[in-house]
Amino acid sequence: MSLSASSEAAATPGAPGVLDAIEGAIGQTVAIIGHEARKLSHDPSELLLRAVQPALWLVVFGSVFTSIHAIPTGSYSYLQFLTPGILAQSVLFIAIFYGIASIRERELGIITKFLVSPTPRAVLVGGRALSASMRGLSQAVIVVVLATALGVRLNTDPLAIVGIVVAIVLGSALFSTLSMIIASLVKTQERFLGIGQLLTMPLFFASNAIYPLSLMPSWLRPITLANPLTYLVDALRGLMLPGYSGVFPVGVDLAVLFAVTVVLVLAESRLYPRMAQ
Amino acid sequence: MGSTSPAPVLETHELTRKFGELTAVDRLTLSVRPAEVFGLLGPNGAGKTTTLKMLTTLLPPSSGTATVAGYDIVRQPARVRRSIGYVPQLISADAQVSGYENLWVFARLYRIPADERDRRIREALDFMGLSVVADELVKNYSGGMIRRLEIAQTLMHRPRVLFMDEPTVGLDPLARDAVWEQLGRLTTHFGTSVVLTTHYMEEAERLCERLAILHRGRMVALGTPAELKASLGRPGATLEEVFAHYAGAEIETTGSYRETGRTRRVAVRLE
Ligand SMILES: Nc1ncnc2c1ncn2[C@@H]1O[C@H](COP(=O)(O)OP(=O)(O)OP(=O)(O)O)[C@@H](O)[C@H]1O
Ligand SMILES: [Mg+2]
Numbered sequence: 001m002s003l004s005a006s007s008e009a010a011a012t013p014g015a016p017g018v019l020d021a022i023e024g025a026i027g028q029t030v031a032i033i034g035h036e037a038r039k040l041s042h043d044p045s046e047l048l049l050r051a052v053q054p055a056l057w058l059v060v061f062g063s064v065f066t067s068i069h070a071i072p073t074g075s076y077s078y079l080q081f082l083t084p085g086i087l088a089q090s091v092l093f094i095a096i097f098y099g100i101a102s103i104r105e106r107e108l109g110i111i112t113k114f115l116v117s118p119t120p121r122a123v124l125v126g127g128r129a130l131s132a133s134m135r136g137l138s139q140a141v142i143v144v145v146l147a148t149a150l151g152v153r154l155n156t157d158p159l160a161i162v163g164i165v166v167a168i169v170l171g172s173a174l175f176s177t178l179s180m181i182i183a184s185l186v187k188t189q190e191r192f193l194g195i196g197q198l199l200t201m202p203l204f205f206a207s208n209a210i211y212p213l214s215l216m217p218s219w220l221r222p223i224t225l226a227n228p229l230t231y232l233v234d235a236l237r238g239l240m241l242p243g244y245s246g247v248f249p250v251g252v253d254l255a256v257l258f259a260v261t262v263v264l265v266l267a268e269s270r271l272y273p274r275m276a277q
Numbered sequence: 278m279g280s281t282s283p284a285p286v287l288e289t290h291e292l293t294r295k296f297g298e299l300t301a302v303d304r305l306t307l308s309v310r311p312a313e314v315f316g317l318l319g320p321n322g323a324g325k326t327t328t329l330k331m332l333t334t335l336l337p338p339s340s341g342t343a344t345v346a347g348y349d350i351v352r353q354p355a356r357v358r359r360s361i362g363y364v365p366q367l368i369s370a371d372a373q374v375s376g377y378e379n380l381w382v383f384a385r386l387y388r389i390p391a392d393e394r395d396r397r398i399r400e401a402l403d404f405m406g407l408s409v410v411a412d413e414l415v416k417n418y419s420g421g422m423i424r425r426l427e428i429a430q431t432l433m434h435r436p437r438v439l440f441m442d443e444p445t446v447g448l449d450p451l452a453r454d455a456v457w458e459q460l461g462r463l464t465t466h467f468g469t470s471v472v473l474t475t476h477y478m479e480e481a482e483r484l485c486e487r488l489a490i491l492h493r494g495r496m497v498a499l500g501t502p503a504e505l506k507a508s509l510g511r512p513g514a515t516l517e518e519v520f521a522h523y524a525g526a527e528i529e530t531t532g533s534y535r536e537t538g539r540t541r542r543v544a545v546r547l548e
Binding site: 014024027030032034035038039042043050107108109110112113114115116117118119273276277 | 367370373381427542
């Protein structure tokens with residue numbers, strides 16, 4: 001068997017125009033997302049294991065605090081108020097350890113192979129960030145099903161559902177890129193896991209995930225407003241709870257998440273090539 | 278250069294890389310011809326991998342220049358990347374997906390047109406003798422199959438230069454022979470040049486038209502295996518003796534602790 005005659009032109013795109021570059025970047029992003037999807041499809045066990053934690057939060061924590069009425073959440077039941085918070089939390093938890101994959105790929109030669117391909121660095125990082133949302137969305141399905149089973153009433157209008165998907169994609173991309181940045185900086189699994197654990201709890205508790213901002217001590221509020229998780233929770237609450245008006249309009253929440261994600265992706269595009277040096 | 282010899286496909290001029298105080302590659306000047314198999318030899322820490330990382334645009338040089346397929350590695354990295362393939366020293370295939378899927382992602386990253394993609398993937402797998410196991414997960418592959426898969430990953434876009442870092446390390450003799458045979462077919466088929474590093478003298482002698490011996494970042498010898506053996510000035514000299522003459526004599530007197538530490542770290546990483 002022999003390979004067909006060399007045709008470099010077929011592999012090297014012709015006119016180096018802006019349109020060609022965009023077309024190329026989209027195709028390469030699809031390649032990375034497709035590759036990650038295949039990895040998940042060969043071993044989906046992680047997704048199911050990850051669902052245990054949000055389930056416990058909803059069933060145990062949510063039910064107890066709903067029945068004792070300890071946290072005032074206006075006209076919404078506490079469980080209703082909590083559901084978007086737990087969804088945001090599970091998006092955070094599954095994304096924040098995503099960088100461990102880059103560390104494993106660095107310990108082998110896999111990163112090298114991707115960096116030697118003619119793929120722009122921002123596409124390599126952005127593609128990975130978007131891939132992370134597949135995990136986030138799988139968590140969303142589980143949380144929503146569970147909450148509905150617990151009798152929580154959620155928005156079902158199609159526009160809201162589109163908004164929820166957008167919010168989860170942005171949130172997953174944001175925290176997974178943050179995770180990849182940490183991985184690029186610390187480079188070893190031990191240090192990465194340490195920092196990941198150190199970071200998760202403050203991000204979670206210094207946010208509006210399990211209690212309204214109005215209950216927080218005044219010194220904590222500025223920190224909460226600097227925490228991207230707050231904007232994800234606020235967007236999800238605005239989208240999932242019928243008639244809920246959040247701290248900010250949903251559009252503002254999504255714009256903040258998008259802007260932070262872009263900045264993080266650009267930063268990681270500079271750091272990522274160091275993983276192969 | 279004579280009028281019959283074709284323009285080199287790779288040229289370096291005083292290529293240098295420093296890590297702090299250490300000069301890992303020291304003013305390397307060499308050239309590689311189309312369809313040539315060129316070997317880089319040298320003890321652990323000689324600077325072989327560092328040289329390949331610079332030539333594949335992964336690591337910027339501290340000084341000096343190099344062109345690959347006519348493109349400057351610093352000023353035109355994207356063009357260089359389109360023209361080369363790289364099989365790194367460590368495992369670079371993805372164990373979690375199948376052989377076919379390992380090729381699919383690179384077919385797309387290299388922008389092989391959609392209507393050709395499947396054919397190129399199957400051809401490359403076939404060329405490397407992997408068609409039968411194409412749909413099996415790579416975690417079930419043997420070491421030799423993984424190495425051949427990694428080479429297949431670099432064939433679809435028809436690289437002008439293929440860089441291979443210790444391509445047969447850890448392979449049994451049969452698997453090693455298979456890799457050697459397929460490498461030979463690659464150069465005759467496509468005129469691909471191969472730049473490889475190796476610790477095996479037998480491999481250097483069988484595969485490489487010319488060899489460069491590196492020692493502590495410097496090129497201490499360059500020539501065909503026959504020329505290098507003749508340079509020792511005694512009949513019947515082996516390539517092992519050439520290596521010991523140019524690079525080996527000093528090994529015991531230099532800081533071998535550092536090198537041992539490094540080699541062990543590599544071993545730990547592979548566990
Ligand atoms: N990223 C780095 N930072 C600091 N020093 C480095 C780095 N990479 C390589 N070195 C050093 O540069 C020298 C050359 O290393 P290199 O990996 O190029 O050697 P090599 O010839 O490939 O060795 P081996 O046969 O063990 O693979 C070594 O002393 C090594 O410790
Ligand atoms: Mg090496």
